[in-house]
Amino acid sequence: MINQLLDLIQQYDTIIIHRHVRPDPDAIGSQGGLAYLIRDNFPGKKVYIVGEESDSLRFLIPMDQIEDDLYKDALVIVCDTANRERVSDDRFASGARMIKIDHHPLVDSYGDPQWVNTQSSSTSEMIASIYQSHPELTLSQEAARLLFAGIVGDTGRFQFSNVTSDTFLAAAALIRQPFDRQSFFDQLYKRSLNQARLNGYVLEHFTLTEEGVGYMKLSEEIIRSYKLNTSDASALVNCFANVEHLKAWVLFSEEGTVIRARLRSKGPAINELAAVYHGGGHPLASGATVGSWEEADRLIADLRELCKQ
Known part of the structure; x- marks a missing residue:
């Protein structure tokens, strides 16, 4: 699959890389890391990365603003996105050919070819394996920094069960490049004073049920009272993750007419439950969307039943 991917990259002069909406470090890390890997090794290519900006992750790499006509003869690569509905920037289907690179469970077959590896910790680890399997390729500091960011983000700093020996080998290959890891970690986990105060509010007011x-x-009113937005609030999903007896949890954040739900688990698989509520993801980390607080209560009831079982 890696050789097929490299052959296709060789065939196209213009390459446009997408990823999912509301990006996390792996989405941007794999997107930007792949872009640098291509630019560094195929200097004649025009490579662009597109999608909405994320204020908290802007320090990783800025997005490109491109015209529609660039898609006409372009190779489009979509990273870290299980289904088409979640691709950021709907022009992704306008290219001459599309490739999917992802590590989520397969829920939507799109792209030709599709490189899907659910055993990989992250899409960034998959991109890193391109360099690992082809030692003749150049890996720049920027490519290494971005791919390392994606691996760190999706493994919770190598704490989650998705970490394998391949994950550590990929990270070891990346940190041989002398990028500033301390600066990266400082920026990735930086919190504003208002976020820190909202974090305290969540710790004081979250509910823990008998099922764990x-x-x-x-609510939007609470989030705005701290002068924050939904993205800022959602980033606090793990702030009570280490509480004793906790099995699974969900943080709801209201955004206009919808309510975003971020689900996490220490055991029970939650991705099928997330799919019922217009979402999806990994067995232990998923996202969903509900239309009302009543529907949020139904999701909580279903999650309680799942943990009870």
Whole structure:
């Protein structure tokens, strides 16, 4: 699959890389890391990365603003996105050919070819394996920094069960490049004073049920009272993750007419439950969307039943 991917990259002069909406470090890390890997090794190519900006992750790499006509003869690569509905920038289907690179469970077959490896910790680890399997390729500091960011983000700093020996080998290959890891970690986990105060509010007010389900509901009014947005609030999903007896948890954050739900688990698989509520993801980390607080209560009830079983 890696050789096929490299052959296709060789065939196209213009390459446009997408990823999912509301990006996390792996989405941007794999997107930007792949872009640098291509630029560094195929200097004649025009490579662009597109999608909405994320204020908290802007320090990783800025997005490109491109015209529609660039898609006409372009190779489009979509990273870290299980289904088409979640691709950021709907022009992704306008290219001459599309490739999917992802590590989520397969829920939507799109792209030709599709490189899907659910055993990989992250899409960034998959991109890193391109360099690992082809030692003749150049890996720049920027490519290494971005791919390392994606691996760190999706493994929770190598704490999650998705970490394998391949994950550590990939990270070891990346940190041989002398990028500033301390600066990266400082920026990745930086919190504003208002986020820190909202973090305290969540710790004081979240609910833990007898089944081991933790949940927190953040209305738009509460979020705005801290002068924050939904993305800032959602980033606090793991702030009570280490509480004793917790099995699975969900943080709800209201955004206009919808309510975003971030689900996490220490055991029970939650991705099928997330799919019922217009979402999806990994067995232990998923996202969903509900239309009302009543629907949020139904999700909580389902999560309680799942943990009870």
